[in-house]
Amino acid sequence: MNNRLKVLRAERDWSQQDLAERLAVSRQSVNAIETGRYDPSLPLAFRIADLFGLTIEQIFINPAKETDQ
Amino acid sequence: MNKHSQAGRRYLRRFYPTMTAYVVALIGANWAINAWHPSGAALVALAILPALPIIAVIGVMGLYLVEETDEYVRQRAVTAMMVGLAVMLSIATAWGFLEEGGVLPHVPAYWAFIVWCAAWGLAQCVRGLVERFTRDAA
Numbered sequence: 001m002n003n004r005l006k007v008l009r010a011e012r013d014w015s016q017q018d019l020a021e022r023l024a025v026s027r028q029s030v031n032a033i034e035t036g037r038y039d040p041s042l043p044l045a046f047r048i049a050d051l052f053g054l055t056i057e058q059i060f061i062n063p064a065k066e067t068d069q
Numbered sequence: 070m071n072k073h074s075q076a077g078r079r080y081l082r083r084f085y086p087t088m089t090a091y092v093v094a095l096i097g098a099n100w101a102i103n104a105w106h107p108s109g110a111a112l113v114a115l116a117i118l119p120a121l122p123i124i125a126v127i128g129v130m131g132l133y134l135v136e137e138t139d140e141y142v143r144q145r146a147v148t149a150m151m152v153g154l155a156v157m158l159s160i161a162t163a164w165g166f167l168e169e170g171g172v173l174p175h176v177p178a179y180w181a182f183i184v185w186c187a188a189w190g191l192a193q194c195v196r197g198l199v200e201r202f203t204r205d206a207a
Contacts, residue, residue: 024138025139025140025141026073026074026139026141026142028141028142028145028200029139029140029141029142031200031203032141032200033141035203037203038141038144040140040141041140044140
């Protein structure tokens with residue numbers, strides 16, 4: 001699933017490792033989510049959203065809406 | 070598998086002693102069977118002995134999957150295990166028919182676990198390499 005994670009991370013000058021530590025997951029997880037190879041579970045998606053102070057929809061792009069565009 | 074996660078470290082702490090027990094059981098059982106030539110229940114008990122730590126290792130692997138809290142790492146390990154299972158079942162099936170046709174010799178069934186582990190490890194390595202390249206590309 002496409003997302004804005006890399007941009008949000010870059011805005012805060014965090015490395016993948018920094019973000020991984022803040023989310024209590026591995027760096028590989030952050031990499032897989034950023035590159036769209038892995039869709040996080042709802043609990044992890046909420047943790048990510050809470051960390052950036054955004055909603056899930058503001059970070060992860062709804063694939064249905066993506067095809068409409 | 071993530072060797073740096075708590076679950077990964079616990080896995081290794083359980084894995085090494087269990088495999089040490091396997092080596093001891095294998096050498097001990099072989100020695101005892103050759104030295105004493107037991108029969109009946111004693112032979113069964115000695116012959117099954119090396120299998121018990123291997124069964125325990127399978128349990129240790131299952132525990133790792135239960136205890137791993139990183140959902141992506143867990144999914145990656147399960148996928149690699151499934152690839153290992155597919156390779157093992159394919160080889161076992163092909164081997165069985167080739168053996169029946171007189172092309173290949175008989176091999177002990179415990180090779181199934183060895184083939185599974187090797188294929189699982191290989192699948193995990195390939196996944197790791199793919200990740201390394203996609204991280205650089207990201």
